[in-house]
Amino acid sequence: MRIAGRIAEFLVGVAFAWAGVVKLLDPSAFLSAILTYEVFPYQLAVAASLITPYLEICIGGCLAFRVMLGGARLIGTGLLVAFIGLLTQAALRGLDADCGCFGSSVSDSESGYTWPIIRDILMLAGLYGCLIVDRLKISGGAE
Amino acid sequence: MRALREAAVLLAIAIACSTVAYFGHPKAPSFHVDDLERELDEILEMSPVLWVDARSDEEYQSGHYEDSISLNEENWESLFIGFLDRWLPDQATVVYCSSQSCLRSHEVARRLKEELDIEEVYVLRGGWETLMEANLVGGPEK
Numbered sequence: 090m091r092i093a094g095r096i097a098e099f100l101v102g103v104a105f106a107w108a109g110v111v112k113l114l115d116p117s118a119f120l121s122a123i124l125t126y127e128v129f130p131y132q133l134a135v136a137a138s139l140i141t142p143y144l145e146i147c148i149g150g151c152l153a154f155r156v157m158l159g160g161a162r163l164i165g166t167g168l169l170v171a172f173i174g175l176l177t178q179a180a181l182r183g184l185d186a187d188c189g190c191f192g193s194s195v196s197d198s199e200s201g202y203t204w205p206i207i208r209d210i211l212m213l214a215g216l217y218g219c220l221i222v223d224r225l226k227i228s229g230g231a232e
Numbered sequence: 233m234r235a236l237r238e239a240a241v242l243l244a245i246a247i248a249c250s251t252v253a254y255f256g257h258p259k260a261p262s263f264h265v266d267d268l269e270r271e272l273d274e275i276l277e278m279s280p281v282l283w284v285d286a287r288s289d290e291e292y293q294s295g296h297y298e299d300s301i302s303l304n305e306e307n308w309e310s311l312f313i314g315f316l317d318r319w320l321p322d323q324a325t326v327v328y329c330s331s332q333s334c335l336r337s338h339e340v341a342r343r344l345k346e347e348l349d350i351e352e353v354y355v356l357r358g359g360w361e362t363l364m365e366a367n368l369v370g371g372p373e374k
Contacts (some may be wrong), residue, residue, distance in 0.1 A: 160238020
């Protein structure tokens with residue numbers, strides 16, 4: 090159980106870091122993707138496109154190397170909830186939005202919103218799965 | 233409480249890195265992108281104008297604005313020669329891409345300004361969607 094939790098945490102960390110690096114390589118593509126959601130004003134979208142990749146890399150590094158876990162989980166949860174919210178509203182409004190989650194990939198565009206939302210929910214579950222395992226460990230004593 | 237402190241530290245690191253990137257990253261988006269944008273009415277009053285299509289090659293081939301030439305970052309080296317063949321120094325250059333959220337036109341316009349050191353480069357606000365709404369081009373190309 091503990092090993093599974095660690096592996097899940099590591100994988101979520103790698104996914105976050107990967108998403109951040111891909112966005113860093115082409116910040117304009119990520120900005121374009123944010124704008125397709127038609128939620129943020131331009132200036133706020135620019136700020137989000139600049140900060141989010143670094144935030145994702147920080148979260149990914151913390152989760153993978155198990156440092157500042159509480160903060161990483163908190164921000165990771167916030168980001169994932171925000172991503173799920175953005176994708177859901179875009180799906181409900183019928184927008185032709187580019188997910189932008191892992192760069193501007195053709196496969197994301199073609200698969201619509203279902204896979205990106207499922208992926209974000211799985212990552213959220215991965216974050217909380219680790220937290221639950223840790224809590225069980227604390228309340229049940231050392232394994 | 234500890235988690236909040238750690239979150240604040242991570243946020244501070246991310247903001248610091250993004251600030252450095254904003255000033256140092258060659259592809260960092262600009263907060264002042266609207267400086268390049270012009271409305272269609274304004275552009276139609278300019279003369280002469282060289283129209284540049286910044287969408288992908290496939291999109292350009294499936295339909296483009298009359299007399300526009302293709303120029304995008306993916307095939308810059310090969311397409312730039314074609315641009316130079318058509319461009320005249322006293323001519324305004326207007327770049328468009330697929331929609332308002334598309335930033336390819338801004339990248340192409342910025343690069344043209346840098347490489348040719350010219351001022352008269354603009355971006356059509358709303359891009360291809362604006363041209364379609366004005367019935368200047370055919371139906372959706374996607």
